[in-house]
Amino acid sequence: MRMHWSRAAFAALVVALALVPLFAPEFWVTLGNYIGLYSIVALGLVLLTGVAGQTSFGQAAFVGLGAYTTAYLTTKFGTSPWLALAVGMAITATVALFLGFITLRMKGHYLPLATIAWGMSLFYVFGNLDILGGHTGMSGIPALSIFGYELKSEHRYYYLIWAIALASLWATNNLLDSRPGRAIRALKGRLEMAEAFGVDAARLKSVTFVYAALLACISGWLYAHLQRFVNPTPFGVPMGIEYLFMAVVGGAGSVWGAVLGATVITLLKQVLQDLLPWLFGRSGNFELIVFGVLMVLILQFAREGLWPWIERLMPRRKPRPVAVAEPLPARDHARHAGPLLEMKKARKQFGGLIAVNDLSFEIRSGEILGLIGPNGAGKSTTFSLISGAAALTSGDVTFRGESIGGAPPYEIARRGIGRTFQHVKLIPQMTVLDNVALGAYLRGTTGIVRAALALDGVEEARTRAEAARAIERVGLGDHTFDAAGSLPLGKQRIVEIARALAADPLLLLLDEPAAGLRFLEKQELARLLRSLKVDGMTVLLVEHDMDFVMGLTDRLVVMDFGEKLAEGQPTEIQKNEKVLEAYLGGVI
Amino acid sequence: MDLSIAVLLAQDGITNGAIYALLALALVLVFTVTRVVWIPAGEFVAWGTLTLAGLQMGRAPGTVRVLIGMAVIAGLMETWVCVRRGETRRLPRRLFAWTGVPIIVAALVAWLAPMQLPFPVQVLLTLAAVTTLGPLLYRVAYQPLADASVLVLLIVSVALHFTMLGLGLWFFGAEGSRTPAFSSGSFEIGGVNISVQSLLVVASSLALIGALALFFGRTLFGKALRATAVNRAGARLVGVSPDFAGALTFTLAALLCAFSGVLIGPITTIYYDSGFLIGLKGFVGAIIGGLSSYPIAAAGALLVGLIESFSSFWASAFKEVIVFTLIIPVLLWRSLTTTHHEEDE
Numbered sequence: 001m002r003m004h005w006s007r008a009a010f011a012a013l014v015v016a017l018a019l020v021p022l023f024a025p026e027f028w029v030t031l032g033n034y035i036g037l038y039s040i041v042a043l044g045l046v047l048l049t050g051v052a053g054q055t056s057f058g059q060a061a062f063v064g065l066g067a068y069t070t071a072y073l074t075t076k077f078g079t080s081p082w083l084a085l086a087v088g089m090a091i092t093a094t095v096a097l098f099l100g101f102i103t104l105r106m107k108g109h110y111l112p113l114a115t116i117a118w119g120m121s122l123f124y125v126f127g128n129l130d131i132l133g134g135h136t137g138m139s140g141i142p143a144l145s146i147f148g149y150e151l152k153s154e155h156r157y158y159y160l161i162w163a164i165a166l167a168s169l170w171a172t173n174n175l176l177d178s179r180p181g182r183a184i185r186a187l188k189g190r191l192e193m194a195e196a197f198g199v200d201a202a203r204l205k206s207v208t209f210v211y212a213a214l215l216a217c218i219s220g221w222l223y224a225h226l227q228r229f230v231n232p233t234p235f236g237v238p239m240g241i242e243y244l245f246m247a248v249v250g251g252a253g254s255v256w257g258a259v260l261g262a263t264v265i266t267l268l269k270q271v272l273q274d275l276l277p278w279l280f281g282r283s284g285n286f287e288l289i290v291f292g293v294l295m296v297l298i299l300q301f302a303r304e305g306l307w308p309w310i311e312r313l314m315p316r317r318k319p320r321p322v323a324v325a326e327p328l329p330a331r332d333h334a335r336h337a338g339p340l341l342e343m344k345k346a347r348k349q350f351g352g353l354i355a356v357n358d359l360s361f362e363i364r365s366g367e368i369l370g371l372i373g374p375n376g377a378g379k380s381t382t383f384s385l386i387s388g389a390a391a392l393t394s395g396d397v398t399f400r401g402e403s404i405g406g407a408p409p410y411e412i413a414r415r416g417i418g419r420t421f422q423h424v425k426l427i428p429q430m431t432v433l434d435n436v437a438l439g440a441y442l443r444g445t446t447g448i449v450r451a452a453l454a455l456d457g458v459e460e461a462r463t464r465a466e467a468a469r470a471i472e473r474v475g476l477g478d479h480t481f482d483a484a485g486s487l488p489l490g491k492q493r494i495v496e497i498a499r500a501l502a503a504d505p506l507l508l509l510l511d512e513p514a515a516g517l518r519f520l521e522k523q524e525l526a527r528l529l530r531s532l533k534v535d536g537m538t539v540l541l542v543e544h545d546m547d548f549v550m551g552l553t554d555r556l557v558v559m560d561f562g563e564k565l566a567e568g569q570p571t572e573i574q575k576n577e578k579v580l581e582a583y584l585g586g587v588i
Numbered sequence: 589m590d591l592s593i594a595v596l597l598a599q600d601g602i603t604n605g606a607i608y609a610l611l612a613l614a615l616v617l618v619f620t621v622t623r624v625v626w627i628p629a630g631e632f633v634a635w636g637t638l639t640l641a642g643l644q645m646g647r648a649p650g651t652v653r654v655l656i657g658m659a660v661i662a663g664l665m666e667t668w669v670c671v672r673r674g675e676t677r678r679l680p681r682r683l684f685a686w687t688g689v690p691i692i693v694a695a696l697v698a699w700l701a702p703m704q705l706p707f708p709v710q711v712l713l714t715l716a717a718v719t720t721l722g723p724l725l726y727r728v729a730y731q732p733l734a735d736a737s738v739l740v741l742l743i744v745s746v747a748l749h750f751t752m753l754g755l756g757l758w759f760f761g762a763e764g765s766r767t768p769a770f771s772s773g774s775f776e777i778g779g780v781n782i783s784v785q786s787l788l789v790v791a792s793s794l795a796l797i798g799a800l801a802l803f804f805g806r807t808l809f810g811k812a813l814r815a816t817a818v819n820r821a822g823a824r825l826v827g828v829s830p831d832f833a834g835a836l837t838f839t840l841a842a843l844l845c846a847f848s849g850v851l852i853g854p855i856t857t858i859y860y861d862s863g864f865l866i867g868l869k870g871f872v873g874a875i876i877g878g879l880s881s882y883p884i885a886a887a888g889a890l891l892v893g894l895i896e897s898f899s900s901f902w903a904s905a906f907k908e909v910i911v912f913t914l915i916i917p918v919l920l921w922r923s924l925t926t927t928h929h930e931e932d933e
Contacts, residue, residue, distance in 0.1 A: 055739055057746065102920045109625055109738050113875060114919055117912040120868065124912075128905040241746050248743060285754045292751030299744055300732050 009314075017162050021155040029154050031270065033226060035262050036161035040219040042246040042258035043165075043172050044212030049244070050252025051176065052208045053188030054104070057240045058115030061122040062213045064235025065092050066220025068126060071138045071230045076131075081144055085221045089214055096213035100206035111209070119237040126232035137231025144225045157226050164222065165259075168215055171452040173255050175211075178451035178460060182438045184208055185427055193425035196387065197503060198413040198442035207448055216243075245291065249298055251307025260307050268294075319431065319481035325458075325465040328443040331416055331504050333536065336400045340365045340507055340538050341386070341417075345395035346405070348381050348562075355381040357562040358395060363507065368529060368539045370549040370570075373559035374582055379542045380422070382559070383511050386540070387419050388412040399507070414442055418505030420496040422512045428485025432476060432495055435484045437467040439502030470498040474528055490521030494528065501532075508532070508539045514548045526552050546583075550574065558582070595780050597897045603786040603855065605893020606793035610848045611870025612877065612889040613800060614841035619879045620817040621837040623738050624730055627745040629845050630867020631752035636718050636849020637858040638756070641765035643710040648698040650759020651717045655694040658724040663687035665728065686727060693720045707768065715846050722842025723835040730838075731831055749864065756860035764862075767853030789851045796847065797886060800840075813837060869896070869911060876918050888918075 021029050041059050049055040069088035073079035079087075099118060103111040127135045143152045144160070151157045175181050183204055186194035191201050224230050233239075242265065250261020269287055276286035298305065339362035348356040356378045363369050373379050384390035386397055388409040396405040404412055418439070426435050440463050446456040471480050474494050479487060484495055493513050500508055510529075514522050522545070529539060529552060543549045549556065550570045558565040558573060560582040566573055573579055611629055618626040635651055642649030666686050670679045697717050700709075729748055733740060771784040804810035816823040816833040824830055852858065852866065869892050876888025892911060899910040 049739070053737075053739065055743075102916065102923045105923050109742060109879075110875075110919060110922075112739070112742055113625065113871065114915060116868065117872070117915040120865075121909045121912040124906065124909045128909075238750075241750070244743065244746070285757050288750045288754030289758070290754075292747040292749070292754065295747035295750075296729050296744055299736070299740055299747075303736070303740065 014166070017166075018159075021158045026154070029158055031266060033154060033158055033161055035259075035266050036158070036165040037219045037223055037226075038243065038246055038262035038266060039165050039259045040168050040222075041216045041243045042250065042262050043168050043255060044215035045244060045247035046252050046255055046258045047172055047175070047184070048208055048212040049247055050254070050257065051188065052184050052205065054205060054209065055112045055244065056115040056209070056212065057112055057237060057244060058099075058119035058122075059212065059216045059243045060235045060237065060240035061115075061119040062092050062096070062216035063220035063223065063239075064122060064126060064230075064232070065095065066217035067224035067230045067235065068132060068138075068220075070221050070224050071141050072132065074142050075138060075140050081142065081221070081225055085218070088217050088221055092213050092217040093210050096210040097206060100209045104205040104209065105202055115240070116237055119240045123232055123236045126235060133231070135232060137229060139229040141224055141228040141230070143228065151225075154226070161222055161226070164218065168218075169255050169259065174454045175448065175452045176255070178456055179437075179441060179444045179446040179463065180204070180207075180448050180451050182430070182434055183441060185430060186438060190425055190427060192389065192409075193421065194438075195409040196389075196413055196419055196421075197439055197499075198410050200410060211448065242291075245295055247305075248295070249305055251305030253304055254307050254311070256311075257305050257307035260310070261305065264306065265291075319433075322433070322464045322468040322480070323461050325461040327469075328440060328459075328462050328466050328504075331506060333506065335365045336506075338401060339363060340400060341540075342398045343382070343386075343395070344398065346382070346385055346392055346397060347394045348378075348385055348390060349393045354562050356385065359559070359562070359564055361557045361564060361567060363538060363540055365538055366533070366536055367554040368533055368541060368552060370553035370556045371540060371542045371559065372544070372546070372549055372556060373565070375544075376561075377559040377582075378562040379559055380511070381562075383509060383540075383542050386412075387417065387509055413503065416504070416506035417509060418500030418503045418507070419509040420493070420500055420511055420513060422515065424489065424492045424496060426484040426492055426495060426499075429483055431481050432471060432484050432487070432498075433464065433467050433480050435495060436470050436498045436502050437463050439470070439499035440466050440504075442503060467498075467502050470502040471495075473501060474498045475524075490517045490524070493517065493521075494525065497528065506538065508537055510539060510541050512542055512544055514543060514545045522548055592780075593901070597901055598894065599782065599786055601894035601897030602890065603789050603893070604852075604896060605890035606790045607848045607852050607855075608866070608870050608873050608889035608892050609886040610793055610796060610844045610851075611867065612873035612885040613797065613882055614844040615870055615874040616877060616879055616882055616885045617800075617813075617844075618837055618841045619874070621813050622726070622730065622734070622834045623741060625738065625742045625745055625879075626841065627742075627867065628725070628749045628752050628863075629841065629870060630863030630865070631749060631756060632718060632721070632842055632845035632863070633849040633852065633866050634756060634858050634860060634863035635721070635752075635760075636714060636846040637767060637853040638760040638765055638849075638860065639717055639846075640710060640714040640767045640850055640853060641858075642760070643697075643701055643713060644767060646702050646704050648701040649717070650755070651721065652694045652698045653759065654755060655690050655717060655720060655724070658721065658728055659687045659690035659694070662690075662724055662727045665732075686724075690720050690724060693717060707770075711850055714850060715843060718846035718849065719839060719843040722838040722840075722845075725842075726834050726838035731834060734830060734834065753861055753864070756863075760860050762860065764857040764859040765853070766857050767850070769854035785854060789855075792847070792851065796844065797882075800882075803840075809836060865908070869893075872911065872915050872918075875915060878922060 020032050041063060045059060066088040069091060070081055070084035073084040073087060074081055099114055103114045126132055132138065143150050145151060151160055183194055183199040186199065187201060187205060194201055246261035246265045247258055249264055251257030272287035272290055341363040343359055343361050345358040345360055346356055347358050359382060371379055371382060381390060385392055388407055392405045396403050398404065399415055399417065404415060444459050444463055446459055450456050468480060471477055474497055476491060476494060476498065479491065484492065487495065513525060517525065526548065532539065541549065541553060553570060555568065556570055556573045557567050558579050565582055566576045566579050611633065614629055615626055618624050639649040639651045663683055663686055666682045667679060670676055670682065693716050697713050700713060725748065729744055730741065733744060769785045770788050773784040774781055804814055812823065812828040813833050813836060816828055816830055820830050870889060872892050873889025874885045877885030892914065895914060896907060896911050900907045903910065
């Protein structure tokens with residue numbers, strides 16, 4: 001079999017990296033060491049900033065924690081550097097968890113601001129604590145040794161740095177293409193959707209932040225044993241900002257962007273430090289000016305960084321085919337005696353406005369129930385009350401006889417209620433397959449560690465097969481590997497239904513699925529919903545479009561001003577005077 | 589510590605706090621209208637002091653060269669936009685506003701600098717030069733990215749902080765400057781010595797805060813800015829240009845920062861890189877106000893000033909650590925009282 005080009009490119013890179021210390025001059029080895037160290041930190045920022053949409057200016061402080069922990073423990077107590085690494089990682093994880101806890105529940109800009117403050121404080125702590133050597137720092141850190149083999153020279157150390165850098169790259173890449181990875185991608189602007197499929201967003205954000213902090217800590221530990229000396233300067237906020245520059249310049253959307261960014265910035269800094277004083281005739285911090293301007297230009301003209309430009313030159317990667325695999329564990333679909341879902345005097349008040357006023361109705365197993373009403377009738381609020389997006393003021397909602405009123409979206413998804421969104425919420429760059437696979441999030445168990453170490457093969461194959469099945473079911477098999485954002489709106493709506501189906505739901509909530517669709521698309525959608533009903537699916541359809549609802553539903557609930565106006569079969573509703581009045585203003 | 593030291597520290601804290609409060613207001617203003625977390629605010633403060641110090645010595649400060657450079661870039665950008673949109677008729681007016689006015693200000697400062705005019709005139713020249721820089725910075729760096737996420741704008745801010753830091757070192761040099769006090773007098777009330785300078789700082793901060801309140805409450809421009817802060821698209825629909833609102837906001841914010849620079853000059857020696865720390869202290873105040881409430885931000889900044897002054901007495905080496913760690917309980921409290929988290933984009 002022919003080797004895939006990306007594997008070949010990767011192999012070529014590894015060989016080239018391995019040859020540097022053998023043939024290149026000393027200076028290049030030093031540069032190579034630094035690029036490796038910086039890449040490890042930038043990788044964490046790719047995950048945190050590029051993928052999860054959070055950011056940190058304090059990564060240098062985490063690097064410092066790793067470096068100072070090992071410096072202190074090895075010089076004062078003669079601890080093994082490997083044990084010191086474990087201690088450093090434990091401290092880092094604790095700090096990151098705490099910072100994440102206090103900032104990640106709020107809007108996106110609090111984390112970066114908190115990391116600036118934390119970076120500043122830690123810098124002053126390093127500089128002012130006498131036991132850490134103050135501003136002069138600590139020296140005499142022992143060299144690392146592996147199985148008695150001392151890594152004293154920069155040449156030998158080079159291999160260790162790059163082994164760890166490539167391992168981090170591999171692990172991060174695995175992580176991005178996995179169950180938690182799909183959820184992390186959804187954190188950036190698709191939080192509500194992620195939670196509707198059972199993702200605990202606040203927890204996952206914290207985990208991502210801890211992951212990035214741990215990579216920084218490892219880099220710091222390596223740095224301390226390379227330099228065998230630490231002082232506070234490389235761990236201040238300016239360096240933290242430089243790490244972020246590396247990720248953004250390289251391209252924070254891809255793991256390769258981290259390595260590219262670390263390389264470009266390190267080399268550029270080298271060149272600028274030589275060139276600028278010569279150009280301007282005196283010494284100064286000219287590279288700061290150039291860096292700043294460069295950064296603004298990159299954000300104005302190439303917000304995705306440099307890597308996408310290189311990627312465009314390369315041949316497109318062929319999608320990994322979906323292998324045949326056992327289905328994921330499924331729910332018990334036995335019919336529930338009594339109504340599947342019941343609204344019991346559900347009420348929602350926004351201040352003085354009563355959006356939903358003591359509304360009661362039920363959804364019976366196997367039916368398509370339509371919830372209709374004129375604009376502002378409270379349909380969407382009712383939908384939110386069922387899906388857990390809004391909290392009840394009073395009353396209750398039960399599902400299979402158990403109360404789900406006030407439960408978070410995560411819990412409601414777990415019980416077997418799948419939903420779509422009125423404004424399509426797909427992750428546009430991700431393939432249809434990956435988008436749909438996110439729907440099966442709660443049916444898998446793979447966590448960050450298993451995903452990073454690529455131990456999730458069996459479950460991943462089953463998830464992909466399940467997602468492919470849901471895509472076939474809705475008739476989009478031809479688009480399995482297309483980017484979801486490239487499909488027309490009608491098809492994106494259907495992808496949303498496939499994603500909900502991948503969760504193996506007992507009840508499907510559809511929020512205005514026909515809005516904005518053309519006539520033929522509506523017909524196709526109606527056909528799909530009918531065939532789902534034949535398979536035994538129960539559907540709640542919140543709609544605007546009377547024609548669409550009339551031919552499709554078994555029963556209708558009509559709302560107006562937050563109250564139930566009428567309930568019954570479509571033919572009855574069509575003749576109901578109160579409904580006609582609400583819709584047509586009593587003209588007839 | 590006895591009472592007299594406590595009073596002295598409190599006076600110091602309130603004076604510094606009043607200056608941080610001006611900064612905190614500028615930061616809240618910029619954030620609410622443009623969603624920019626304006627990290628380089630601190631550099632504007634430092635440039636305010638250093639520009640005034642340059643004028644004191646009868647030298648044309650580096651600010652002049654930056655003004656001219658930015659004015660030329662802004663002019664080129666306006667030309668490009670007008671030509672591309674086929675709106676060449678508007679070009680002369682825009683060129684006058686974006687390139688002409690800043691160059692006139694720069695020329696005026698450069699021409700008057702060697703004359704060693706009276707101190708109040710020098711202060712006015714400083715304010716004019718540094719304030720003009722505000723809208724130019726918005727036009728050149730932020731306006732092309734006005735629709736980007738808060739995160740992208742924040743990264744731009746950090747990049748600009750770097751650039752201004754480098755330019756500061758280049759144009760103002762590494763040595764620090766102090767500017768003369770408005771008044772060296774002091775008087776005693778009930779055995780407590782109060783300096784006129786402190787009183788002036790607090791009074792002028794209060795006056796500026798009052799003026800801002802009037803501006804936002806009573807004038808059409810102020811109301812337009814508030815509208816933009818609440819809803820950009822909506823403001824555009826009723827005829828408020830977001831570009832104009834952004835430029836106006838940055839003018840006001842730069843004025844506040846430049847004024848802070850003039851006030852802080854006699855209190856501390858200011859170096860080209862002093863701005864960042866000062867700016868961050870303003871930020872701690874602004875964050876206490878959730879980047880949205882003016883009165884709480886001002887009160888928070890005052891608190892920062894007091895904490896800084898008292899901690900410099902008890903643990904001067906850890907003064908900065910204490911001030912920046914203050915942000916942690918504040919965030920913790922905000923996080924626990926925020927019941928829902930919002931979509932980030």
